Amino acid sequence: MTTLAHIGHWTNIFVYLAPVIVVALVLWWSGRREARRERGDGSSRAASPPCGTVAPGPGELADPGDGAAEAEADGDVAPRER
């Protein structure tokens, strides 16, 4: 029983860490599976545009009217990178 009692020290950390580990494992496995399926799909999937090349950045999308982008309206000195 004494040995069992000390398990508590480790379970205290483990029970909080466990959801992270479980989610990590499932997402890793799922991501790998989807990537493999995409590769299997061949050229049709490969034709999708790469990240960051199509969608506009937040500054470009911001409404120029009354509710102008917080960054511009607030006069941030350093301009957007994009």
Add this chain to the structure above:
Amino acid sequence: MARAARLSLAALAAALAPPLALPASALAHGISQRADLPIPEWLFAWAAALVLIASFAALAVLWTSPLLERVRERPLLRVPPTLETLAGAVGVAAFAAVVYAGLAGSQTATANLAPTTIYVLFWVGVPCLSLLLGDVFRAFSPWRAVGRACGATARRLAGGSLPEPIAYPRKLGRWPAAVGILAFAWVELVYAGREDPSTLALLALAYLVVMLTGMSLFGVEAWTRNADPFGVAFGLVALLAPLRWSGGRAYLRPPLVGAPRMAEIPGSVALVVVLIGSTTFDGFSQGGVWTGADGLAARLADAFGSLGLGRESAVQAGYTAGLLAIVLLVAALFRLGVWGMRSVGGSSLGSTELARRFAHTLVPIALAYLVAHYFSLLAIQGQAIGYLASDPLGDGSNLLGTAAWTVDYGLVGAGAIWYVQVGALVLGHVAGLTLAHDRALATWSDRRRATRSQYWMLLVMVAFTCLGLWLLSAASQ
């Protein structure tokens, strides 16, 4: 994607079985339990993880295009310019009162107005107010008010024209704000004289001098919007608010939608990471792993002591190392999420640029950590302002007739505090997840790829949530 979320939910449920099957005696050590909670504290972490996964699945299925990048605001009311001047005068008067109380009043921390005002009302209360009312601190900021007054006076004396201020360096961005918040966190969590009223008053004056110097060089607005640590930090929280104040007008908008408008400038990630990291260290430094007889604090103090430092310096050096390590750990966790996003999406964006694009997703988490860790402080210690305002120097005066007020420690029970803490953490992380999902849809044109990139952010959010709840649980032991 929904399949991945379903699998995660099922796996979490299955993994719950072994800990629940352990005999109670096995959990006798290490896991404390508030008496008035119906389930063990650790189960809240699991429940929070499940809520995040369910939110992620719902976002993936129902939120198919970026909705937060273009949101119209509705003009609410005009604000007379005199109101800002008045607010500035109030801010300056409050600042002067705190500094005077710190220097001239009792040097007992609990009897002096300065420590409670700075650590409770200012550091915890103002962000909470900013979440509700927007960036009100900007109007009340004493250093901004003094800077504006000095500028106006100088302009009048110079006959209407002053030399243009130096252009604020683009590369500097929010880095001065990040360094300033780290310095404040060091004073609050590490420095041995952190509760000494006169020291706090002198530090406040030093802060004022630095701010005025910066404003005189780079201009009041450029400096306060980029380099004033508190102004910038409170301004970030205000991005989540339903109100925005600009150009003498107040605008109404849905909560949260201001966050995607956060300027992507250098130092943004560092600032939010420091905000989260410093609060995390505050929680960690109250737990047994740090404070135990053979805990990390004692070991580090011994290690620094063996290098020839005195006992107090060695303890402070140990705490400094702990603070920096936790900040770096939080930064590494976020970088892991960014690295994961890049690896999944075959991104053409650099990791630094991608990190800045998603930095705003950490803002609700920073606020959640702040509320979770300091809610009890605000609810309990905040009551002290009732009698401290009446007796700011602690010399027995009764200016407002409230000097006899006391702190009601039973105002909020331990159970209620725990529920507020859990609620804040879950809401903050769901908000972060939502912002990240929306930004991913705006960044990746392929929806599936955008969702897959967020697997990593989901993991980061689950990790932050569980870390936050573990810290709160450990601090209560």
